[in-house]
Amino acid sequence: MTDARHVRVAIVGAGFGGLGMAIRLKQSGSDDFVVFERDGDVGGTWWANTYPGCQCDIPSHLYSYSFAPNSDWTRTYPLQPEIRSYLRECAVRFGVRDHIRFNCPVERAEWDDDAGVWQIETADGPFSANVLIGAPGPLSEPSIPALPGKEGFRGVAFHTAQWDHSHDLTGRRVAVVGTGASAIQTVPRIQPQVEQLKVFQRTAPWVVPHRDRPITEFERRLYRRLPAAQRAVRTMVYFSRELLVTGLVYRPQLMNTVQKMAEAHLAKQVPDEALRAKLTPNYVIGCKRILPSNAWYPAITQPNVEVVTSGVTGFEPGGVVDADGAVHEVDTVIFATGFHVTDTAFASVVRGRGGTPLSDAWNGSPQAYRGAAMPNFPNLFLLVGPNTGLGHNSVVFMIEAQLNYLMGALEAMDRSGATRIEVRRDAYDAYNEHVQARLEHTVWNTGGCASWYIDRNGRNSTIWPDFTWRFWQQTRRFDEVAYELTAPAPATIPEPLAA
Numbered sequence: 001m002t003d004a005r006h007v008r009v010a011i012v013g014a015g016f017g018g019l020g021m022a023i024r025l026k027q028s029g030s031d032d033f034v035v036f037e038r039d040g041d042v043g044g045t046w047w048a049n050t051y052p053g054c055q056c057d058i059p060s061h062l063y064s065y066s067f068a069p070n071s072d073w074t075r076t077y078p079l080q081p082e083i084r085s086y087l088r089e090c091a092v093r094f095g096v097r098d099h100i101r102f103n104c105p106v107e108r109a110e111w112d113d114d115a116g117v118w119q120i121e122t123a124d125g126p127f128s129a130n131v132l133i134g135a136p137g138p139l140s141e142p143s144i145p146a147l148p149g150k151e152g153f154r155g156v157a158f159h160t161a162q163w164d165h166s167h168d169l170t171g172r173r174v175a176v177v178g179t180g181a182s183a184i185q186t187v188p189r190i191q192p193q194v195e196q197l198k199v200f201q202r203t204a205p206w207v208v209p210h211r212d213r214p215i216t217e218f219e220r221r222l223y224r225r226l227p228a229a230q231r232a233v234r235t236m237v238y239f240s241r242e243l244l245v246t247g248l249v250y251r252p253q254l255m256n257t258v259q260k261m262a263e264a265h266l267a268k269q270v271p272d273e274a275l276r277a278k279l280t281p282n283y284v285i286g287c288k289r290i291l292p293s294n295a296w297y298p299a300i301t302q303p304n305v306e307v308v309t310s311g312v313t314g315f316e317p318g319g320v321v322d323a324d325g326a327v328h329e330v331d332t333v334i335f336a337t338g339f340h341v342t343d344t345a346f347a348s349v350v351r352g353r354g355g356t357p358l359s360d361a362w363n364g365s366p367q368a369y370r371g372a373a374m375p376n377f378p379n380l381f382l383l384v385g386p387n388t389g390l391g392h393n394s395v396v397f398m399i400e401a402q403l404n405y406l407m408g409a410l411e412a413m414d415r416s417g418a419t420r421i422e423v424r425r426d427a428y429d430a431y432n433e434h435v436q437a438r439l440e441h442t443v444w445n446t447g448g449c450a451s452w453y454i455d456r457n458g459r460n461s462t463i464w465p466d467f468t469w470r471f472w473q474q475t476r477r478f479d480e481v482a483y484e485l486t487a488p489a490p491a492t493i494p495e496p497l498a499a
Helices: 016-027 080-093 181-190 217-225 227-242 244-250 252-269 273-278 296-300 358-362 395-416 425-439 468-475
Strands: 006-012 033-036 106-112 117-122 125-134 156-159 173-177 196-200 305-308 312-316 319-322 327-329 332-335 380-382 420-423 483-486
Touching: 006 016, 006 106, 006 117, 016 033, 016 080, 016 395, 125 395, 173 181, 173 319, 181 196, 181 296, 217 227, 227 244, 244 252, 252 296, 296 305, 395 420, 395 468, 395 483, 420 425
Parallel strands: 006 033, 006 125, 125 380, 156 332, 173 196, 173 332, 196 305
Antiparallel strands: 106 117, 117 125, 312 319, 319 327, 420 483
16 A cells, blocks of 8 residues: 555545546556545445345446456346456456555545645545545445434334345345335345335336346357457447437437337236336336346235335334325335435535535536536546436446546646646536537436436436447547646746846
8 A cells, every 4th residue: 555645646436437547547657646445445336235136237248447358247237246356356457456545535625726736634644636536436325315203213224235234134024215226126135035025116117128147158268268259249239228329319209119118028027907007107218217127026016015105204113104194014124215426425525726615616516527627626537427427328438438538637737747737617618508408308308207317406417418439539539728737837047146
């Protein structure tokens, strides 16, 4: 581990984004960086989320760095333990693990305008850095609703991202609050164990058949011996996922085909008409994330499962209370209620020029130029920042595009001798106006749902509204013209003494 208290680059987070940035710096020949990771190992969301059934809904061949393909995936959609192991291996293979300070959350980071550095307070004490890169990940802060009576609940309650593995669910009466991605993976795993399971659904998800299957030993051997074969599969999968953008962005009516497939899936797996009506979404498919599962509907149609659509409004000592006032007696509550995405805690920790927190500058609507830079926050860049999220493809592709862009920014600073770099306000405003205009008629904005893509001001500050290759195109070269680069003032040359 590096002992330096001042580094050129400080990175916050050791998930795909932060680890990727560390690797790119190392590959460039730089050792002058540190990574602050609040958890005990690399992985980010794939370290924290260990709930039963945790699996990525993006195909395996897309869910890796392009420079570090993984020929050992065991399934076509990667399992959480394998993703975590892959990131651990990358940290060791590329020699960046010694640069990471584990169990070291960043408590405050403030721009020092006089010194031209970021002053960083961490659990391991103070640090400073010329450049700060935030990669906390959008799915890192569990969102648990503030419900009255929770403190008096006699049972056990936890979020899926903080799974209590010491709590045996066998024979328990369990409530699962939420029906998003983590719920549809968890419920089929715990349903056979529990005595009774109540699933509290606010909004029914669109669920499509899951194409997951084991990757054969023959395929794995082929990929090890002929990496080009895996690259070809990756390319085919990538472009097949990109086809969804045609319906999500340009011609929403094309999503009808996908919706009919989801409706057929529901009809086939849920024969009971009353339950099927409960489980039929009332919004256009794609407005919220489309969820793949072959096990969700069979699980919630079992005799020990009840779907409650009135929502949870509070706790009693012996259970939870729904919106109709009924008390549901349970001894375990599992919150599958998602994450703080548009109100991330990282934005409250970071303070720019004049001590302004990033959360105040955003005022509920995160924005960034190229998803990375903000005015009044010199030498600060984000990875997986505002409007870089996806509803169809791999965020790792977006991360790699941003890594290339950020390396270009550091090179521009070196080339010009600049010590400060800050995006121009006019470039920032024009970029975000363009992104919001593109989002205006997309399924995400017009599909009739309330999703975590939308911030508290009703603005979609999460999704990238186009093909991902267009984002790669925009970030493949650092657009220096959009920034102000400031070099240090030249040293004053004293006047010659009079003869």
